[in-house]
Amino acid sequence: MMKKRLFASFAVVAMVAGSLVAASSASQAASRTVVVWSPYQGGNLDLWNAAIKRIETANPGLSVTSVGNIDMAKSLAAINAGNGPDISVSNGNGNLGWFCGTGAWQKLNTLIAGPNGINMSATFNAAAVASSISNHVRCALPLYSEVFAFYFNKDLLAKAGFTNPPKTTNELLAYSQKLTTFNSDGSIKTAGFLPWAGYYGYDMDSMWLGQMFGAKWYGGNQAAAFASDPRWTKAFTWQHDFIAKVFGGGNFDKGSKLLVKFVAARGGEWGADHDFMTGRVAMKWDANWMGPMFCDPDGWAMVDLAKCPSKLNFGIAGFPVSAENSAAYGSGVVGQGQMGISKGSKNVKDAWIVLKGLATDTKLNAAWDSANGSPSSLLAKAARPSTSADWYLPIYDITSNPKSAYHVVKNTGEHLEESMLQNLMASWQAGDTANIKSALSDLAKKVDQIVVRNN
Template identity: 30%
Template sequence: MRSSSRTAAFALCTAVTASLLAGCGTTGSGGGGADIGADDTTPVTITFWHAFTSDRETAAVNQALALFHQKYPYITVNSVKGQTDDKINQAIRGGTAPDVAASFNAGNVGGWCSSGAFQDLGPDITADHVDLSGIPAAVQDYTAFQGKRCTMPWLADTFGLYYNKKLFAAAGITNPPRTMSELAEDAKKLTAFNPDGSIRTAGFMPYFGGYEMLTEHLVPSWGGHWLTPDGQSNTAKDPAFAQALTWQKNLVDWFGAAKLKTFKTSMATEQSAQNAFETGSLAMMVDGEWRTAFIKGDNADVDYGTAPMPAADDQPKLYGAGYVGGNVMGIPKGAKHPGAAWKLLKFLTTDTDALVTLANQVGNVPTTLPALESPKLTLTEDPHFQPFLDVFKNPNTTTTPAAPDGGAYVTNFEPFAEKWQDGQVPDLKAGLAQVDQQNNAALKLGQ
């Protein structure tokens, strides 16, 4: 899995999700017949779509499916890789939906739940007495919408700080920063410029859009909440947003926005073996837990450490927390075998061995607390990975909650943040109020 936020771009928003029900196939068995695989052992084949594509990832999925088949030998799963949200939505509209669909993009959950494009899992959860208390609150937030749970979490991305130990030692820095002031100070110590004034080594990338330096990964350090309890945009009312942007802009100004933009352009693509952190030209960065697997797979010559993202200076209780997002899985409207589909969905998202098997192979955080505590979770043997497991479990860890606009309240913030860092926003408070106004219009349209 890659980033659950921006690198797996928000797909088809309000207009599409609102129209998904038009032209959908029937629910249940698809023809009014028996729900094969629900309460009997009649052999049945179901279709499962997921977005994984690499040989390593699909092999891991197949291992988890093999465990499922051992438990339910009468259910055969036709697993189809590389399926996007666009394809899922098109299949739902065309009446050819798979029985189970998994997505990298939790941003679409609000639209899927509110439109009925994904079926309500509540009755099945209640009937099978599925205990959701083993899923952290932040994870429950991005997999349900307005009390309706139409998806379950299936592995998570958790974000933290990566730092280059060799560069730290050369700069006389002994420990990773715990506060945002320390992060800024360390970034300056670690930065080196070329004779012409351009950046040779960046201590940190504060410029939005530089790899995983995104607003949703920064704001949790101040405890920000994107939406109010009643689902309205909250960026102007919550002081965390202005505080986070002010910190960010001060560091951008120290570097020089033009210099950072040039440096950002010179950075190799994020998933490349020439990633700027892996080659040593970026001393610290915010990134997801999957980077540990990439560094190992790329045979990168970098001596590094990982830690939680620093917290705002006046909120030390937030140190150890961070941002979490991840894969989601549901039963689309029109699924021909919803009973068997529920068995597969419940197994893949709640069975400890299935989650641990997939997490170990893919390198993502398993999404239940029992899986995190499993002795079979070999990820715990890697000291680089442990901080992400701790962040995931932290009760102060937050997410971008599901919304009917397909997550547009976050993507709408991006162009404003870009103007802000380039000095094109004269009044931050007024600008945030305008963002809220735009977001609220999108949120209302998506309802």
């Protein structure tokens, strides 16, 4: 369930691409067989294959060969080596640039607009419609959603006198000042909120920070916007001030050093000793699939809040937003799993039938959500489970919010713009970067150079 990141080397995976046992699309050209590779295993693969069976039943003569446990790196290497499947799956939005930018997946514009096409905006939520495009090319159809939202401990907020979660970045700072406590030696005992790269966060803290301020990753000229969009400077300046005011009594260096120690002593990420569960932190950014763990750290079950074994009384909301980004309140960062048709497919017509069928199968989407806590990208009500835990319902609101989005994706390799921005945030919060405007300008230039090199 954890967010997949593509760390495998192309040099290594290219060696194994030719040895994959699944049949290539070229060898199946004479028949109506479509080969589908996915990373799924176990119960998820069973759900996937059941949907494929429904497609075969609805299309007599069409045969689909489904091969699971094939990760993105192997799929991409095999496609580029000419031995790939007709259809493959990318876990997470950040890797779409590789599949689109390298041409590994075909453009879908003509198929989408054709007689057996899809009205994208009437079928998928706004985030999903936007997320399947890279470099102005729609090369994918979205699958399930991955939602990053704002979690808060209701009991701790109530004890501090707050009945609702913070809606603005100013309120978030004020709440945190009241919720943060210190030990007798001056060290941090409990924290309201930590805008801190590396505090859990899956290396996505900087993305979430930008979302709160409505900062754009690329401009109208398609160049990196870290320097041209002033909201990035505002976001990082806010982080600096937050650390100083909440943790350092107005002194940034003091607050930063205290946070380094506090973060180093955090509880484990995957269990009941997580800081949010122990009350060490009252509010945090996190993924939709962490909700079941906060509710049931042993079983990660989608259970009703009243029956949560952990007894943690928590809520979920959209990210707090800056004053100039107030229209975006209720939103979060929302990305999708993606799938596309390989450039080497010799059976594009049938591959499209399968691709469209998988993307729009409401039964698959509802079952997937029930099993994994991953909301559908489809607008249809039938794509949601028949029942949902009350505490989980805000996730659906965030998913469908028109301001929820994943940032524009370009071919930067292993979504390097994300890791580079995260590294800058870490350097800035540690006091190692003195001029954030200059640093953001340097980052923009480096990202532009990578995009040019890769395209």
